[in-house]
Amino acid sequence: MDKYGDWLIMLIAGSVLIYWVYRMFYRWLHEPPGMNSKLLLSRAEEVREDDESVIFLERAGYEVTHGKYRVPITIDLDGQALQSRLFIDLIAEKDGKHYIVKTARDRMPIDWTGSGVRDRLLVYALLMPECEGILFVDQRERTIRTITFRFG
Structure with missing residues (x-):
């Protein structure tokens, strides 16, 4: 036996x-090519401690772990290469969960409808799917909105 x-x-x-x-x-x-977020965030700028958004997030209990990062994008349009980029303002952490931070801009107001939020912020959730969601920081209104996308 x-x-x-x-x-x-x-x-x-x-x-x-x-x-x-x-x-x-x-x-x-x-896995999508080139989407390893650890490599992505290793090239982020240092966190500026005097930034109003950083101070506001830290007062709300978040720890800002990464600074601004520019994600270069190459687009093939009918055989012609176009260049573009996405900007991640900050990466914050709270209770072991990571969030992408976008700050409000006067010249780019957001439409707070389902389609407006989707059109403006869904790309960030897809870029880093391991993040819990997106924090939208508005210094003027003194608000932090948490946006989470669920599929299906």
């Missing part, structure tokens, strides 16, 4: 190991 029992345990352990390697490969294969 010991002879067959040892082989059975080895067969089960080997099957679990093969399944785990398959799942890791499958996840790596289907």
